Each structure stands twice: as C-alpha cells, then as structure tokens.
Amino acid sequence: MANFDQDQLKQLAKGSSKAFQLIFDRYYSELIHIAEYYMKDAKQVEDVIQDVFLQLWEKRSKLKIHTTLRAYLVRSVQNKCIDKLRRNTLSDKYQDDQKFKLREAILMQSYADNSLGVLYEKELKEKLVDALEKLPEKCLMTFQLSRDEGMKNADIAKEMGISEKAVERNMTRSLKILRRELSEYLSSIVL
Structure with missing residues (x-):
C-alpha cells in the first residue's frame, strides 16, 4: 500500500x-x-x-x-x-432490464481482479458488439437511446415517433436477443 x-x-x-x-x-x-x-x-x-x-x-x-x-x-x-x-x-417495473444490468455488473466485477479479466472483458465487449449488430434497426436504436443516452421510455417514444408500448416491446426484444447471444457469458451467474 x-x-x-x-x-x-x-x-x-x-x-x-x-x-x-x-x-x-x-x-x-x-x-x-x-x-x-x-x-x-x-x-x-x-x-x-x-x-x-x-x-x-x-x-x-x-x-x-x-x-x-x-x-x-x-x-x-x-x-x-x-x-x-x-x-x-x-x-422496478423493468425487471428484465435491471437483471441484465446486474448480471453485467456481477460479471465485470468477478473478472476485474484476475489476470484473465482484461482478456475476458475484451472478448465480452466484442461479443456484445456482435450481438448488438444482430438487433433489428428499431430495437438497436431503442436500446442505444436507453443505454447510451440514458433516455426514459417516454422520451425515446417521442424521439422515434412511436408509442411507449412499442419502446417497451423493442427493449424486451433487444434484451431477449442479447441474453440469447451472450448466454455463455451470463449463464454462470445465478440471481
């Protein structure tokens, strides 16, 4: 020290x-x-x-x-x-969203302390980019506005010219696809 x-x-x-x-x-x-x-x-x-x-x-x-x-x-x-x-x-009424963040946080923390953590984090980020590319255009846009811009559903709906329900459906679909694509990284985490 x-x-x-x-x-x-x-x-x-x-x-x-x-x-x-x-x-x-x-x-x-x-x-x-x-x-x-x-x-x-x-x-x-x-x-x-x-x-x-x-x-x-x-x-x-x-x-x-x-x-x-x-x-x-x-x-x-x-x-x-x-x-x-x-x-x-x-x-939170958006439990799937919070669970995804929690799994990601636990995963990042668990690998942050070991020497393979840096390599694993890089691999995970690459997989995340690949998974994001598999999202349909509207789902990707919704996901990015939510995650990258930190926008609320009402603001996303207004920005995209769609209903809040459509935003929720897009987020649910996005998270479902991301969970499927990243399952090998998230499956070892039990909530």
Missing part, C-alpha cells in the same frame, strides 16, 4: 477529519466514474459514493485493508452498486 494511503489510514483511525478529506479528495472523481459505469441515475451514483465514504468514516477505527486503499474503495463502490441494482430489480 502506498505511503500516502498508509499514513492517511493511520490518521483516519485516530479520527482525523483532515485525513478523511484528503482521501475523499484523492479518490472521489475516480469512484464517481466507476459508479456511473453501473448506474445511469446521477442521484443513485452520488448516493453510492456517499455511502462508501460514510462507511469508511464509521468503520475507521476497526478498518483492516489487505489491499490498496484504492482497490478497497473501488470494490466498495462496485458492491454498493450491485446491491442497489439488486434492490432496484425487486421494485
């Missing part, structure tokens, strides 16, 4: 708010970007980051980190995002 991290963690354990502020300033931006990968909603992203730093502060005196502080914080953000996606899956 870097000397900076070790020094700040020692000070943090003693209750130093200055050490906490230095850690926050050093890692905040990076953690925001990581949370944004998992979640599109800015409020949820901010909530996750706030929860991670609150937990760091609350557990400061008992904290035992066996990796780098950065790795600990990144893993904490990933876990919080996955937990939030799990809860959203139960309450």
Whole structure:
C-alpha cells in the first residue's frame, strides 16, 4: 500500500477529519466514474459514493485493508452498486432490464481482479458488439437511446415517433436477443 494511503489510514483511525478529506479528495472523481459505469441515475451514483465514504468514516477505527486503499474503495463502490441494482430489480417495473444490468455488473466485477479479466472483458465487449449488430434497426436504436443516452421510455417514444408500448416491446426484444447471444457469458451467474 502506498505511503500516502498508509499514513492517511493511520490518521483516519485516530479520527482525523483532515485525513478523511484528503482521501475523499484523492479518490472521489475516480469512484464517481466507476459508479456511473453501473448506474445511469446521477442521484443513485452520488448516493453510492456517499455511502462508501460514510462507511469508511464509521468503520475507521476497526478498518483492516489487505489491499490498496484504492482497490478497497473501488470494490466498495462496485458492491454498493450491485446491491442497489439488486434492490432496484425487486421494485422496478423493468425487471428484465435491471437483471441484465446486474448480471453485467456481477460479471465485470468477478473478472476485474484476475489476470484473465482484461482478456475476458475484451472478448465480452466484442461479443456484445456482435450481438448488438444482430438487433433489428428499431430495437438497436431503442436500446442505444436507453443505454447510451440514458433516455426514459417516454422520451425515446417521442424521439422515434412511436408509442411507449412499442419502446417497451423493442427493449424486451433487444434484451431477449442479447441474453440469447451472450448466454455463455451470463449463464454462470445465478440471481
């Protein structure tokens, strides 16, 4: 672990708010970007980051980190995002969409720590691109507006000049095709 991290963690354990502020300033931006990968909603992203730093502060005196502080914080953000996606899956009316995001998040997390993870992630991205090319034009456009642009169904419907029901059908069809095409990558994940 870097000397900076070790020094700040020692000070943090003693209750130093200055050490906490230095850690926050050093890692905040990076953690925001990581949370944004998992979640599109800015409020949820901010909530996750706030929860991670609150937990760091609350557990400061008992904290035992066996990796780098950065790795600990990144893993904490990933876990919080996955937990939030799990809860959203139960309450969100678009359960298929949330399950797909959750599976993708779990898959990415599970391979992020090992040396094959980079190769696997590259292969998965290539498979995802191939799978997206198999989507019908309207489904692909709907999927991209939802995922890449973060648009809501009502906005997509207006943009494409179709009904919200048609948007929902396009998303359902897109997710069904993507699940089928990416099944070898997602099948090992049990929800």
